[in-house]
Amino acid sequence: MSITTPEEHIPPAGPLDVTKLDAAVAGPVLTPDDADYPTELAGFNAAATPAPAVVVGATSPADVAEAVRYARANGLRVGVRATGHGPAISGRGHLTITTSRMTDIQVDAAAKTARVAAGVRWRDLATATAPHGLTGLAGSSSSVGIVGYTLGGGLSPLGRQFGFAADRVRRIELVTADGVIRTVDAGAGSDLFWALLGGRDGCGIVTAIEFDLVDLATIYGGGVFFGGDAAEQVLHAWRDWAPTLPDTAGSSVAIVRLPPDPNLPPPLQGQTVVHLRFTYTGDPAVGTQMLAPMMSAGPVLLSNVDVLPTAALDAVHMDPPGPLPSVERGCGIRDLPAEAVDAVLAVAGPQVASPLAIVEIRLLGGALASPQGVPNAVTGRAARYCVMAIGVPAGPLGDQAGSHVAAVNGALSPWASDGLLNFAGQTPAAELSTLWTAADWSRLEEIRRRHDPAGMFTRIG
Structure with a gap:
């Protein structure tokens, strides 16, 4: 595959003329002066x-291609935004493409595949696949966009059995730096295909992906909330218990500081709690026995573990449904000894006055440890756990959110392993390359330079 080399980008000095662009695309073209911007x-x-x-x-895709050609002609860098969960770009020299209007979904129940456009969220696909007893490898929140999530790897609560979402991708449609719409797979355009799946940024704007679905109508799973005073005993119990789980089970545990929200169940309102998350794809009776040791790890405030349709996977993590300000950063760790748990508790336990809304430790391994389908650039396969800290930059301690998030990651540095791109958050750009092996990072950068030599597309690292 060859593409035209764009000219070097020099941000325009004066106001941009968007008249021709506005006439060429079907969607809106907005500048900071527009009310809908x-x-x-x-x-x-x-x-x-x-x-x-x-x-x-x-x-x-035609609108995306027009926008890319306009950006190239006007010396602008290009970024994309679907649901707003991912990173954002700003500044005079940037053009952002929003894809939320691109919502086409095609499900082939016989082939057990789906093709989704760039603006589709997991909850939209679940509505289409549930009647067929099929599911995609959604993450902890169905409000997340499928494309960005998958290009960053895509860690599902079901991942220990089925791998990363990226492992199941068949084809990718994208617009490259020359403004041409292309389709790549593991054969045609395989270098771009490899780089996009796990590298996510810097090679083009993905407009659609096609991937395999999982034949799974229900799971046994949900969450168990323990009182915050039991955090030490619950986290240490989880540390001993989680590695014993089969690959058909997944789990994470989190210290959660909840607001005094009347929409929350009364036992949780305004409380600091420990939230155990659990999924199992086998016999619910076996799952109940599997979970039993953790049910006595501390005082249970609330439990919602039951047989769930896979379309209701949100019930496991119970992520906030609406927009929130946040500062976040995660890391991978190769092991979780007692000292690592103690290190987390020392900087983020219930006894600490903190703006951290959540500190989660998630079990990896199983099918996540190696590619389950096509070769790709997904990071984090060597880690046995991933940790995510999310702070709220508001309220009395809001100005300390960044330092508290950094403290969690710093406390775990003795056990650090390669992390997950989608969990990197505010990791400094200079450190992001360490998520990959030196060989994979070198290959990723070479592919980006070859397909976008002027660096028009925003990229990591």
Whole structure:
């Protein structure tokens, strides 16, 4: 595959003329002077609203291609935004393409595949696949966009059995730096295919992906909330118990500081709790026995573990449904000795006055440890656990959110392993390359330079 080399990008000095672009695309073309500009760019993280020079609300791959050609002609860098869960770009020299209007879904129940456009969320696909007893490898929240999640790897609560979402991708449609719409797979355009699946950024704007579905209508799973005073005993019990689970089971445990929200169950309102999450794809009776040792690890405030349709996977993690300001960063760790648990408790336990809304430790391993399908650039396969800290930059301790998030990651540095790109959060750009092996990072950068030599597409590292 060959593409035209764009000219070196020099941000324009004066106002941009978007008249021709506006006429060429079906969706809206907005600048900071337009009333709908803030709404078009609004996303899940209220603390990370971008402010590009131009935003294009794409309705089709053709709109994306027009926007990329316009950016190339005007010396602009290009980024994409679907649901607003991912990173954002800002500044005079940037154009942002929003893909939320691109919502086409095609499910082939016989072949057990789905093809989704760039703006589709997991909850939309679940509605289409559930009647067939099929599911995609969604993450902890169904409000997340499928494309960005999958390109970053895609860690599902079902991942220990089925691998990363990226492992199941068949084809990718994208717009490359020359403004051409292309389709790549493990054969045609295999270098781009490899880099996009796990490398996520810097090679083009993905407009659709096709992937295999899982034949799974229900799971046994949910969450158990323990009182915060029992955090030490629950986390240490989980540390001993989680590695004994079969690959058909998944689990994480989190210290959660909940707001005094009347929409929460009364036992949880305004409390610091420990939230155990559990999934199992086998016999519910076996799952109940499997979970039993943890049910006596501390005082249970609330439990919602039951047989669930896979479309209701949100019930396991119970992530916040609406936008929130947040600062976050995660890391992978190769082991979880007692000292590592104690290190987390020392900086983020219930006894600490903290702006951290959640500190989660998630069990990896199983099918996540090696590619289950096509070769790809997904990171984090060597880690046995991943840890995510999320702080709220608001309230009395809001200005300390970043330092508390960094403290959690720093406390675990003695056990650090390669982490997951989608969990990197505010990891400094200079450190992101260490998520990959030296050989994979070198290959990823070579592919990016070859397909986008002028660096028009925003990239990590």
